[in-house]
Amino acid sequence: MPSDNLEKYIKEKMAAVEHTPPPGTTWNPEAAWLKLQQQPVRTRQKRNNWFSYAAAVLVLALLVGLIGLYLVSTPPDDEVTAATTPATEILIPAEPTEITAEKLTKHQANNISPKEKAVELPPQLALVKAIKRSTKSPFLSVTSTRKESTSVTVPASDPNAQSAEAAVGSEVIATTEEVKVAETPAQPLKITVVLGKNSTAKMLNHTADNLPAAKRKTRLRLNIPGPESTDKSHLALTDSAYQPLKLQAQIDL
Amino acid sequence: MKGEKLIKLCQQGDARAQKCLYDAYATPMFRLCLRYIRNQGEAEDTFIKGFHKVLANINQLLYRDDKSLDGWIKKIMVNECLMVLRKSNNFHLTSISNDLELPADFSLDSNLSAEAIYALVLELPTGYRTVFNLYVLEGYSHKEIATQLEISELTSRSQLSKAKAMLRELLTKNNLKYAI
Numbered sequence: 141m142p143s144d145n146l147e148k149y150i151k152e153k154m155a156a157v158e159h160t161p162p163p164g165t166t167w168n169p170e171a172a173w174l175k176l177q178q179q180p181v182r183t184r185q186k187r188n189n190w191f192s193y194a195a196a197v198l199v200l201a202l203l204v205g206l207i208g209l210y211l212v213s214t215p216p217d218d219e220v221t222a223a224t225t226p227a228t229e230i231l232i233p234a235e236p237t238e239i240t241a242e243k244l245t246k247h248q249a250n251n252i253s254p255k256e257k258a259v260e261l262p263p264q265l266a267l268v269k270a271i272k273r274s275t276k277s278p279f280l281s282v283t284s285t286r287k288e289s290t291s292v293t294v295p296a297s298d299p300n301a302q303s304a305e306a307a308v309g310s311e312v313i314a315t316t317e318e319v320k321v322a323e324t325p326a327q328p329l330k331i332t333v334v335l336g337k338n339s340t341a342k343m344l345n346h347t348a349d350n351l352p353a354a355k356r357k358t359r360l361r362l363n364i365p366g367p368e369s370t371d372k373s374h375l376a377l378t379d380s381a382y383q384p385l386k387l388q389a390q391i392d393l
Numbered sequence: 394m395k396g397e398k399l400i401k402l403c404q405q406g407d408a409r410a411q412k413c414l415y416d417a418y419a420t421p422m423f424r425l426c427l428r429y430i431r432n433q434g435e436a437e438d439t440f441i442k443g444f445h446k447v448l449a450n451i452n453q454l455l456y457r458d459d460k461s462l463d464g465w466i467k468k469i470m471v472n473e474c475l476m477v478l479r480k481s482n483n484f485h486l487t488s489i490s491n492d493l494e495l496p497a498d499f500s501l502d503s504n505l506s507a508e509a510i511y512a513l514v515l516e517l518p519t520g521y522r523t524v525f526n527l528y529v530l531e532g533y534s535h536k537e538i539a540t541q542l543e544i545s546e547l548t549s550r551s552q553l554s555k556a557k558a559m560l561r562e563l564l565t566k567n568n569l570k571y572a573i
Contacts, residue, residue: 146557147557149510150529150560151529153511154428154510154530156422157424157507157508158420159421160420162423162511164506166433167420167437169420170417172419172440172441173412176441176444176445179445252544345468
């Protein structure tokens with residue numbers, strides 16, 4: 141039997157007995173009606189939308205009010221600005237003065253150990269020693285570094301101190317130069333110039349037509365030592381430094 | 394009294410109109426509930442809950458004709474039955490592995506009464522019966538059944554196929570019995 145026929149058959153049979161109470165059951169519609177009446181039937185009415193909107197607005201206003209209150213009641217954070225103020229004072233570079241040298245001598249004199257005090261060096265030599273010590277010590281506070289940097293300016297009236305300082309200074313410069321040269325060795329400049337037949341003819345005092353075929357083109361190779369920058373510790377990085385050398389090579393040809 | 398006027402009166406809260414509506418639909422809807430829920434007591438409770446919903450939500454009904462009214466009430470009742478079934482049954486676990494032999498010599502000229510066929514439908518296992526009721530008698534699609542029962546469409550098709558096979562077997566057996 142086809143499936144559709146079975147479905148149709150059963151559907152028809154079910155529809156036929158739809159309005160008769162099912163046999164073998166104690167179905168009583170009136171009893172069920174009484175039970176149904178005991179439950180109060182509440183017909184659903186359409187809710188007024190204004191109430192939900194009003195509630196939403198009220199909640200929103202409450203939230204905004206609470207946030208505003210929180211923001212107003214929070215104290216401003218002044219402590220941070222107070223903490224940063226002294227830092228600007230530290231960053232101000234100290235100007236070199238002649239008085240600082242005298243102050244430094246006093247200051248360094250205070251730091252000299254009892255053994256050194258016993259020797260009683262003259263003030264100029266003490267200053268030179270102090271400078272040496274300050275350059276060697278790896279850990280120095282900001283204030284002490286500043287003071288020792290200002291100590292470079294020494295009154296011109298003290299030739300001994302000047303010479304001593306210059307000696308120390310030259311020592312320092314020499315070491316830095318050694319380091320820099322080792323890091324970036326100066327390379328000689330290699331220039332290759334290819335001359336055409338007119339230039340070659342001009343150079344050899346020939347006419348261009350009479351020039352032998354082997355000398356139609358002349359290749360010149362020049363080795364020029366690398367230029368140094370003005371501070372004598374860095375090589376020049378731009379081509380502008382090589383321009384005079386190029387011009388010179390052209391003129392030589 | 395049936396039709397638009399009856400519904401209008403029900404919407405106005407008229408008790409007599411409500412009773413009229415109840416009388417018209419009580420027995421068919423109870424039968425419908427009994428088809429899904431075999432237990433009479435549970436079926437009756439489900440019917441009462443369902444009809445209560447009908448009366449409570451009758452304001453939402455847009456009456457067009459008696460057929461639309463029938464369909465609307467039936468839908469509420471079916472949903473109510475499915476709610477009860479979902480609580481007590483897991484449609485995924487319903488056995489569908491029993492392969493039934495289909496009798497080839499079944500004829501429609503059986504002496505089976507409608508009540509006997511109704512009883513045979515009630516004999517089907519819950520999963521088969523539910524899918525059979527929804528698909529054959531209520532006209533739901535497999536997609537709708539899958540959504541309602543929270544199963545896959547494939548399961549729905551499979552259960553319907555098994556339900557039909559089982560029903561054929563039952564019909565054949567009873568046909569012979571009734572014929573005797």
